[in-house]
Amino acid sequence: MSTWPAEAPIPNAASVENRLHSGESLLWSGRPDPSKHFTAKDAFLIPFTVLWAGFAIFWEASVFGMTRGGRGPGIVFILFGAVFVAVGLYMVIGRFFVKAAQKRKTYYWITTERAIITKDNGSWEDVILGQSPVRTRARGTHGDVSFVAGGGPLGIDIWENTGMPSFASRGGFGFYDVKDPQPMFDALRRR
Incomplete structure (x- = not known):
């Protein structure tokens, strides 16, 4: 599991660990960097x-x-x-x-079975690893992971991580703007 900054305790860790399936374990946790504003889009x-x-x-x-x-x-x-x-x-x-503001409230988790996104308001979203292709991107000191699900509207990923609202019923699922992404990439390979 990655280490969080000393001044920032891992939030929601107990609630995530309480919702893990039998035999599932936490491999990595992190969060998006709120100071990273721009994307290639x-x-x-x-x-x-x-x-x-x-x-x-x-x-x-x-x-x-x-x-x-x-x-x-x-x-x-x-x-x-x-x-x-x-x-x-x-x-x-x-x-x-x-x-x-959304990034400051968002936390990412990788377990042996799932990728999970939690927010300060208690919302929970997950995807089962191995059911969708995983696309990783490293750019300088930051990296992204997109879990590409089939059947979504064409071009839905144009709005991912832009701050623009998507009017699709379900947007893309991914971990964006993670600083020092190598431990996240390693956790995906380890599972």
């Missing part, structure tokens, strides 16, 4: 979101300009544009704050 998402937000702000400025003096499209167009400005600002900036 941002090479596409950042320009797209800047264009979205820019157009929405242009729309609002145009509508405000046309409604000055009591003429023009009116309040409906202002409110319509405001929704797109809010979405644009979330996509450009807000998603990084949401992603960091």
